[in-house]
Amino acid sequence: MNVTIDFGGTNIKIGLVQEGAVLAKTSIPANSGDGMLARLPEAERAVRGLLAGAGADLGQCEGVGLSLPGIVDTGRKTLVSIKGKYTDAIGYDYAGWAKAAFGLPLAVENDARAALLGEVAYGAARGERDAVLVIFGTGIGTAAMMEGRVVRGKHDQAGILGGHLTTDVYGVRCACGNPGCLEAQASHWSIPQRAAKLPGFAASALARENGWGYEAIVKAALEGDRFANRLLDDLIVHWRAGIVNLIHAYDPEVVILSGGLMKSADVLLPRLTERLEASAWLSWGAPRFVVAQDPETSALLGMSYLVSRQLAGADAERNRSPEKA
Amino acid sequence: MNVTIDFGGTNIKIGLVQEGAVLAKTSIPANSGDGMLARLPEAERAVRGLLAGAGADLGQCEGVGLSLPGIVDTGRKTLVSIKGKYTDAIGYDYAGWAKAAFGLPLAVENDARAALLGEVAYGAARGERDAVLVIFGTGIGTAAMMEGRVVRGKHDQAGILGGHLTTDVYGVRCACGNPGCLEAQASHWSIPQRAAKLPGFAASALARENGWGYEAIVKAALEGDRFANRLLDDLIVHWRAGIVNLIHAYDPEVVILSGGLMKSADVLLPRLTERLEASAWLSWGAPRFVVAQDPETSALLGMSYLVSRQLAGADAERNRSPEKA
Numbered sequence: 186m187n188v189t190i191d192f193g194g195t196n197i198k199i200g201l202v203q204e205g206a207v208l209a210k211t212s213i214p215a216n217s218g219d220g221m222l223a224r225l226p227e228a229e230r231a232v233r234g235l236l237a238g239a240g241a242d243l244g245q246c247e248g249v250g251l252s253l254p255g256i257v258d259t260g261r262k263t264l265v266s267i268k269g270k271y272t273d274a275i276g277y278d279y280a281g282w283a284k285a286a287f288g289l290p291l292a293v294e295n296d297a298r299a300a301l302l303g304e305v306a307y308g309a310a311r312g313e314r315d316a317v318l319v320i321f322g323t324g325i326g327t328a329a330m331m332e333g334r335v336v337r338g339k340h341d342q343a344g345i346l347g348g349h350l351t352t353d354v355y356g357v358r359c360a361c362g363n364p365g366c367l368e369a370q371a372s373h374w375s376i377p378q379r380a381a382k383l384p385g386f387a388a389s390a391l392a393r394e395n396g397w398g399y400e401a402i403v404k405a406a407l408e409g410d411r412f413a414n415r416l417l418d419d420l421i422v423h424w425r426a427g428i429v430n431l432i433h434a435y436d437p438e439v440v441i442l443s444g445g446l447m448k449s450a451d452v453l454l455p456r457l458t459e460r461l462e463a464s465a466w467l468s469w470g471a472p473r474f475v476v477a478q479d480p481e482t483s484a485l486l487g488m489s490y491l492v493s494r495q496l497a498g499a500d501a502e503r504n505r506s507p508e509k510a
Numbered sequence: 511m512n513v514t515i516d517f518g519g520t521n522i523k524i525g526l527v528q529e530g531a532v533l534a535k536t537s538i539p540a541n542s543g544d545g546m547l548a549r550l551p552e553a554e555r556a557v558r559g560l561l562a563g564a565g566a567d568l569g570q571c572e573g574v575g576l577s578l579p580g581i582v583d584t585g586r587k588t589l590v591s592i593k594g595k596y597t598d599a600i601g602y603d604y605a606g607w608a609k610a611a612f613g614l615p616l617a618v619e620n621d622a623r624a625a626l627l628g629e630v631a632y633g634a635a636r637g638e639r640d641a642v643l644v645i646f647g648t649g650i651g652t653a654a655m656m657e658g659r660v661v662r663g664k665h666d667q668a669g670i671l672g673g674h675l676t677t678d679v680y681g682v683r684c685a686c687g688n689p690g691c692l693e694a695q696a697s698h699w700s701i702p703q704r705a706a707k708l709p710g711f712a713a714s715a716l717a718r719e720n721g722w723g724y725e726a727i728v729k730a731a732l733e734g735d736r737f738a739n740r741l742l743d744d745l746i747v748h749w750r751a752g753i754v755n756l757i758h759a760y761d762p763e764v765v766i767l768s769g770g771l772m773k774s775a776d777v778l779l780p781r782l783t784e785r786l787e788a789s790a791w792l793s794w795g796a797p798r799f800v801v802a803q804d805p806e807t808s809a810l811l812g813m814s815y816l817v818s819r820q821l822a823g824a825d826a827e828r829n830r831s832p833e834k835a
Contacts, residue, residue: 256793266793315664331663338656338761339640340794346758349791352679352690354751361791363754364747365677422689426679429688433671434759436663466674466686468581468591469665 186241187492188232188287189250189485191296194270194323197224199231200482201239201246202489205307207482209239220273221253221264229286247496248290249283250488252299254326256342262293265341268360292492295345296484297326298335300477303487304441305330308478315438317347317431320480321399321446324348325368325427329435336435348372350430352423367430371423373398373445376416385412403449421456428457429465432472443477450476511566512817513557513612514575514810516621519595519648522549524556525807526564526571527814530632532807534564545598546578546589554611572821573615574608575813577624579651581667587618590666593685617817620670621809622651623660625802628812629766630655633803640763642672642756645805646724646771649673650693650752654760661760673697675755677748692755696748698723698770701741710737728774746781753782754790757797768802775801 186208191198194217200210213231215224236242253274255267262280264271283291294302301318304310310318314333320326327347329336336344348368349361357379359369369375377397380386389412390405391397402420405413428440446453454474462471477483511533516523519542525535538556540549561567578599580592587605589596608616619627626643629635635643639658645651652672654661661669673693674686682704684694694700702722705711714737715730716722727745730738753765771778779799787796802808 256791266791268791331661331668336656339763340761342791342793343656343759343761346791349758350675350755351677351751354677354747362787362789363758363791364751364789422679426676426689430675430755433674433688434668436665436668438664462687464687464689466581466591466593466667466671466688468667 186246187248187250187489188246188289189252189488189492190228190232191252191299191484191488192221192224192254192271193296194254197228197231198481198485199228199235200485200489201235201241202250202485205486205490207485208241209235210482210485211235217270221271222273222277225282225286232287243287243289246287246289248292248492249287250299250485250492251279251283251291251293252296252484252488253293254296254324256340256345257293257295258341259292259294259337262291290492290496292488292495294488294491295326295328295341296320297328297345298337299484299487299491300326300443300480301328301330301441301483301487302335302490303483303485304443304477306490307486308441308483309475310439310441313439315436316441317344317435317437317439318441318443318477319347319428319431321372321424321442321444323373325372326444327431329431329437331435331437344435347427347431347434350427350434352426352430367423367427371420371427376402376420380412380416383412383416385415389413391416399446400448403452407452421453424453425457425464429461432465432467437472439473439475441475441477443480443483447476447480511571512573512575512814513568513571513614514577514813514817515553515557516577516624516809516813517546517549517579517596518621519579522553522556523806523810524553524560525810525814526560526566527575527810530811530815532810533566534560535807535810536560542595546596547598547602550607550611557612568612568614571612571614573617573817574612575624575810575817576604576608576616576618577621577809577813578618579621579649581665581670582618582620583666584617584619584662587616615817615821617813617820619813619816620651620653620666621645622653622670623662624809624812624816625651625768625805626653626655626766626808626812627660627815628808628810629768629802631815632811633766633808634800635764635766638764640761641766642669642760642762642764643766643768643802644672644753644756646697646749646767646769648698650697651769652756654756654762656760656762669760672752672756672759675752675759677751677755692748692752696745696752701727701745705737705741708737708741710740714738716741724771725773728777732777746778750782750789754786757790757792762797764798764800766800766802768805768808772801772805
């Protein structure tokens with residue numbers, strides 16, 4: 186059994202996981218305005234509460250798996266770069282914290298990579314070796330696996346910056362500094378800012394909502410709101426381009442879609458995948474599209490997988506890859 | 511010694527290569543309008559001519575290395591997809607041709623991957639394990655190496671489609687079908703088409719040239735042509751975005767720039783790399799930029815490297831990569 190923690194921007198999800206099964210889980214508010222480190226004591230209490238509720242104790246746990254937003258150094262087990270919130274956690278000794286709080290070894294990973302591992306090991310893309318994942322959340326997180334190996338790159342940056350590939354170079358400059366990132370045009374945090382400047386916004390039902398996002402756009406569009414329909418058309422252009430960018434970059438057999446946007450998968454999936462072979466360079470066919478099996482727990486499952494493999498002295502998702510001659 | 515052939519869109523370069531040294535080379539026109547297969551007999555004669563001139567014979571050669579534009583199946587040793595010219599070569603039995611023509615085994619690879627291997631094995635990025643290469647030629651070709659392995663992906667598509675990552679989703683649709691690819695906005699073949707529709711073109715010196723491209727734009731801009739300066743500003747925005755896309759996708763330590771555009775490297779390199787850390791997400795520093803050591807021969811060197819490694823039964827650039835725990 187592993188203790189798993191997924192530190193999101195809005196909620197911190199915590200679970201006890203054994204072999205791909207979430208035995209117990211809970212969620213606490215992230216209160217991200219206070220930083221990340223201030224939340225660690227409550228996360229620790231929540232873990233102890235889960236264990237007590239399950240009639241278990243730390244002696245039955247192998248390790249702690251922690252997924253974090255931003256760029257994570259998996260070797261030094263710390264956060265190395267994040268934009269906006271949680272900058273207090275950069276360089277923090279998470280392994281020391283896990284040792285002190287639980288007496289357990291720790292694995293850390295970027296949250297999108299953790300979700301990808303969870304979906305490939307136990308979820309909607311089980312057994313796949315070439316996959317990309319896109320989480321349409323507050324931002325747009327991505328991860329990639331190629332030929333059975335999680336894509337990490339020299340500085341742990343590769344695969345996870347798919348939300349920071351450009352879709353419109355003359356669009357909004359992103360928090361990362363790059364002009365026109367997908368995330369700066371078409372994510373939960375950026376859409377309302379950008380939409381408010383577009384013609385016709387004031388007449389839209391969206392202008393009368395507070396804190397609206399993906400669901401409100403789809404709902405208003407389905408109800409015939411003209412602005413919402415134009416906005417949704419524009420967003421689909423960007424989301425499709427972002428997905429094609431990932432297909433062109435990493436050559437996957439399966440594209441896993443996750444995050445809050447997928448609550449509207451029935452409406453959006455046909456539009457995101459329509460005539461894909463005609464609008465991407467595909468020499469072999471087209472990738473299969475799947476929605477994440479459980480967006481709430483895939484990062485927890487993935488972190489449990491990573492912890493067990495690290496403790497077994499193997500990085501299994503790499504070792505599964507035979508070296509091609 | 512290896513026979514190496516780089517099948518470009520304008521010229522076919524042919525060389526005899528030994529251990530990173532080009533012993534002899536020549537070039538014949540591609541006449542791409544006639545297809546690729548029609549040129550193979552002349553390529554064969556050119557190889558025999560080179561050998562005769564060097565006082566050598568096929569008995570001294572280990573194998574043939576052939577680089578091709580488009581998507582290449584390195585296992586089946588054929589071209590699987592190409593846009594525009596050379597579609598006659600899709601599925602062709604190049605190994606059979608090399609056996610019949612020279613009695614030698616063959617290795618094939620995409621031309622940008624071959625150039626990357628040449629530059630990493632013997633050129634401007636010698637010894638690097640994390641690199642991307644961009645060839646600004648007729649189109650925009652790219653290749654990537656991560657942690658010592660050439661990026662190929664499940665269907666041999668990964669790494670080579672960097673020219674087909676989007677820079678302007680509302681820009682020109684590419685020959686590959688994707689809206690707004692870098693190549694469709696800012697490559698040798700696409701710039702004149704796009705420029706002719708921009709305001710002010712008719713007053714530019716460029717409007718009075720035939721078959722103008724990268725060099726003419728830079729020259730006109732330096733001479734104060736207002737349209738050429740605006741066009742160059744726009745192109746640099748796209749080229750920078752394309753390079754940042756590759757950095758975000760593959761996390762390199764070095765960016766190798768090649769192709770005809772680099773004849774103006776003294777003017778362009780400072781603008782392409784200016785304040786890069788502020789306009790890309792870089793957690794560790796910034797990649798080094800180098801210009802290819804010899805754009806004319808890097809694919810030949812890379813193919814010779816690949817042939818020798820294949821014959822040695824190893825895929826050396828992969829085996830150089832220790833598996834990280």
